[in-house]
Amino acid sequence: MKMSRTFKFVYKLGIMLVAALAALLMASIILWMIGADVSQTFYTICFLPLTKTLHMTEVLIRAIPLCILALGISIAYRSGIINIGAEGQMAMGVLAFTAVALAAPDLPRPLLLPMALLAGVLGGGLWGFIPGILKAKLKVSELLSTVMLNYIAAQFYTFCLRVLMLDPAEKMTGSGTPQSMRLTANIELGRLSGRLHYGLFIALVLAVLVYLLMWKTTFGYKMRAAGSQDRAARYGGINVSKYLAISMIISGGFAGLAGGIEIAGVHRRAIEGVTNNYGFSGVVVALFGGLHPAGIVPASFLFGLLIYGSTLAPTRVGVPANIVQVMQGLIIIVIVTAQMVLSNKYLEARMCRRWNALFHKQKEVA
Amino acid sequence: MEHITKRFPGVLACDDISIHVGEGEVLALVGENGAGKTTLMNILMGLYQQDEGRILINGEEVRFRGPEDAFAAGLGMVHQQYMLVPNMTVTENVALGYQQAWKPLKLDLKMVRDRVIEISEHYGLQVNPDAYIWQLSVGEQQRVELVKTLCLGARFLILDEPTSALTPQETDELILLLKRMKDELSIIFISHKLNEVKALSNKVTILRHGKVVFNGETDDYSPQEIAALMTGHEVQLPENKEPDMHGAPALVLKDVCVRSDRGFLALDGLDLTVHEGEIVGLAGVSGNGQRELAEAINGLRSVERGTITFFGVNLANKNPYYVIDHGMGYIPEERNVEGIVPPFAIRENFILKDSDRERFSHLSFLKKKSIEENAKRLRDDFDIRCPGTSTSAGSLSGGNIQKVILAREITRAPKFLIAVYPTRGLDMGAIEFIHRELLKKRREGIGILLVSEELDEIINLSDRIAVIYKGKIQKVLPHAEANRRNLGILMAGVNEDE
Numbered sequence A: 001m002k003m004s005r006t007f008k009f010v011y012k013l014g015i016m017l018v019a020a021l022a023a024l025l026m027a028s029i030i031l032w033m034i035g036a037d038v039s040q041t042f043y044t045i046c047f048l049p050l051t052k053t054l055h056m057t058e059v060l061i062r063a064i065p066l067c068i069l070a071l072g073i074s075i076a077y078r079s080g081i082i083n084i085g086a087e088g089q090m091a092m093g094v095l096a097f098t099a100v101a102l103a104a105p106d107l108p109r110p111l112l113l114p115m116a117l118l119a120g121v122l123g124g125g126l127w128g129f130i131p132g133i134l135k136a137k138l139k140v141s142e143l144l145s146t147v148m149l150n151y152i153a154a155q156f157y158t159f160c161l162r163v164l165m166l167d168p169a170e171k172m173t174g175s176g177t178p179q180s181m182r183l184t185a186n187i188e189l190g191r192l193s194g195r196l197h198y199g200l201f202i203a204l205v206l207a208v209l210v211y212l213l214m215w216k217t218t219f220g221y222k223m224r225a226a227g228s229q230d231r232a233a234r235y236g237g238i239n240v241s242k243y244l245a246i247s248m249i250i251s252g253g254f255a256g257l258a259g260g261i262e263i264a265g266v267h268r269r270a271i272e273g274v275t276n277n278y279g280f281s282g283v284v285v286a287l288f289g290g291l292h293p294a295g296i297v298p299a300s301f302l303f304g305l306l307i308y309g310s311t312l313a314p315t316r317v318g319v320p321a322n323i324v325q326v327m328q329g330l331i332i333i334v335i336v337t338a339q340m341v342l343s344n345k346y347l348e349a350r351m352c353r354r355w356n357a358l359f360h361k362q363k364e365v366a
Numbered sequence B: 001m002e003h004i005t006k007r008f009p010g011v012l013a014c015d016d017i018s019i020h021v022g023e024g025e026v027l028a029l030v031g032e033n034g035a036g037k038t039t040l041m042n043i044l045m046g047l048y049q050q051d052e053g054r055i056l057i058n059g060e061e062v063r064f065r066g067p068e069d070a071f072a073a074g075l076g077m078v079h080q081q082y083m084l085v086p087n088m089t090v091t092e093n094v095a096l097g098y099q100q101a102w103k104p105l106k107l108d109l110k111m112v113r114d115r116v117i118e119i120s121e122h123y124g125l126q127v128n129p130d131a132y133i134w135q136l137s138v139g140e141q142q143r144v145e146l147v148k149t150l151c152l153g154a155r156f157l158i159l160d161e162p163t164s165a166l167t168p169q170e171t172d173e174l175i176l177l178l179k180r181m182k183d184e185l186s187i188i189f190i191s192h193k194l195n196e197v198k199a200l201s202n203k204v205t206i207l208r209h210g211k212v213v214f215n216g217e218t219d220d221y222s223p224q225e226i227a228a229l230m231t232g233h234e235v236q237l238p239e240n241k242e243p244d245m246h247g248a249p250a251l252v253l254k255d256v257c258v259r260s261d262r263g264f265l266a267l268d269g270l271d272l273t274v275h276e277g278e279i280v281g282l283a284g285v286s287g288n289g290q291r292e293l294a295e296a297i298n299g300l301r302s303v304e305r306g307t308i309t310f311f312g313v314n315l316a317n318k319n320p321y322y323v324i325d326h327g328m329g330y331i332p333e334e335r336n337v338e339g340i341v342p343p344f345a346i347r348e349n350f351i352l353k354d355s356d357r358e359r360f361s362h363l364s365f366l367k368k369k370s371i372e373e374n375a376k377r378l379r380d381d382f383d384i385r386c387p388g389t390s391t392s393a394g395s396l397s398g399g400n401i402q403k404v405i406l407a408r409e410i411t412r413a414p415k416f417l418i419a420v421y422p423t424r425g426l427d428m429g430a431i432e433f434i435h436r437e438l439l440k441k442r443r444e445g446i447g448i449l450l451v452s453e454e455l456d457e458i459i460n461l462s463d464r465i466a467v468i469y470k471g472k473i474q475k476v477l478p479h480a481e482a483n484r485r486n487l488g489i490l491m492a493g494v495n496e497d498e
């Protein structure tokens, strides 16, 4: 039986609408309970950011790291390893990036910027390689190792910012903000508008590259085979542990790169909290995007929107940030649920038959 | 069941099927791979919902929302793939579905255990209620499944290919047992082995492409006639009557020792030689080292001692890639987890071992066109029933999964082929086809090690027959000297020469 395009469209739209309504309803109840202005709040979180260029650029600068992280996470996931250590890998990337920038501030930009970004990739890659090799060789659960490495990375990051890389100016004035000095202009990524930087293009190019790598090359084929059924992959002559470790290096490398770009494009110095939970949101974005670049790109935009919108809410409508986060959580769960329903082919086929029946009946009447 | 219709995305699995089974009757449901037998039974058990049609029990229409409802109505099913939890005991497995034992806050295991013992005594089914599932052979697991189903109070049994993984003895026992049980129960029996159908059933229904094409009394037809009705043509299993090829030794195993997963020596000084252009049948009761042998040769299991010489190179303790690269073809026993990558499309599964070859990729970029062409050709040549080459291999019917593996391994043009239970779960027509393909390969000068429990298969195809028992080759018989009787004796571990 063929499904008409109209049906597919209506079906998807229908489910998305139902999901959106459900999310809206639940969030409204919460807002209503704390006595906030429901419609204003929604407007602020979901639509206000889309109305002005400045807001849009802010949404996009959040989408960039999310997208790069999620791409990396999807590679690992497809290869059979769940990387929830992107947060730590990103921090290590930031450190490596900053270290290069601090060490050789006088190198010309065409040399220094790529070098620093590469250092970021290596820093993150190393942090990804550790759980990868532990799992491949010793079957250590990656959930355990990545989470623990997140802790280590977080503390190491703080230590570096407070001691090794602390801004000399801070030492003098003594305000105590743990951050590095402002890095040389030679590591800066150019900006398009507002704070929006060229990382946008890097993210999009990476999305295309990941697609090609995973679905068009033998390398990606083998990684996916290893991730889908490791025994079959082994039987087929694929070195499963090798691809597991490699996928984690790539995944960590992406996270490190996201960190480097964040510094080069936005902050231009290593600051505390730079990873901003992107590593965890990245997991959600990757899953939400169906572990496919074509889904991850729009998903990261959507999450960028939510994250930015929620920073606006406290000042604009006086809804506390905690409540916004609760709402965010709810919205995400509802959307992900809707997506699971959407991917249920049986339901789709059944609805299609109903639709056809309806359609044909109407024809007869006419 | 009346006018049952079930559609899957892209396939019509059941098309207006009506069957009825009376009390104390055994209905045999037969049909080609992918005909819709399993699907129909899953509908009866409430695992799937039919799109059209209704189910009547004792004249009353029922609607099962899940298997619990079906259990409650006295239906029980033993699935094609056993659904037991390996690291639980028999009692615990039974308890999983045993509602009466689930008191608030407490699971009454003692009661379940008593029930298991009671049932196994009543029907003469020997099981140890305290054994862990992973300790049991396939035949024993089969009995556990039966006991489990009976414990839940089934008065109507559905058995989906219960014998496909059993040894001949276990099969005979099961058939006898079912015969005894059929005074008290109604049974639907799915099988590709028509002599079992003949021995057990009163009525037979044949499905093809989701439709009922034949209904009749079993006694009126011979197995050959049923096979012909099923496939639409006379089935004639080929025999190896060709002259000896006098090939050079291709695979020589010397004094091979290998440990099993549980740590004991599964192969204990095994010696075996297979020549080019020769089929050597490895007969034996499963669990005597066949799986370990196949895995050791293919680099999937480490070898403690001994050599595996393959065209002059030693394969012992090499990785699978190395073995494949040297021209080995391997049809593994576990088709669902080893032979295919279930979520991958059929066409992707066809290149599992060859994605690096120039044929399917260039500078590591996959060649979509030739992969697709290859898939279409294999699908047509091997008659794989699927909606399309992009269907995931895991959603195919058991027999069609097997065909995907066979198609890949045979057409990869290997120098040698190890076939472990290659026709398990295949319908008669497909078996005939596979046997012809194997003989064709032999004629091309390829050596084949055929591991099987089907004595007929081994006797029909092999030039020489080696009998394996407890990790050693008991004896090697030339084709002319082998018959069911002396093989059976050797398989049981008795060597008359000694």
Ligand SMILES: Nc1ncnc2c1ncn2[C@@H]1O[C@H](COP(=O)(O)OP(=O)(O)OP(=O)(O)O)[C@@H](O)[C@H]1O
Residues within 6 Å of the ligand: B008, B009, B011, B012, B013, B031, B032, B033, B034, B035, B036, B037, B038, B039, B040, B080, B385, B386, B395, B396, B397, B398, B399, B400, B425
């Ligand atoms: N879950 C599923 N999703 C999609 N298609 C399915 C699913 N289960 C079965 N099919 C399709 O339905 C058809 C009938 O399958 P079924 O398993 O009932 O065959 P069968 O008669 O039991 O075959 P076999 O003898 O090989 O076990 C096949 O074409 C199969 O590909």
Ligand SMILES: [Mg+2]
Residues within 6 Å of the ligand: B037, B038, B039, B080, B160, B397, B398
């Ligand atoms: Mg079946």
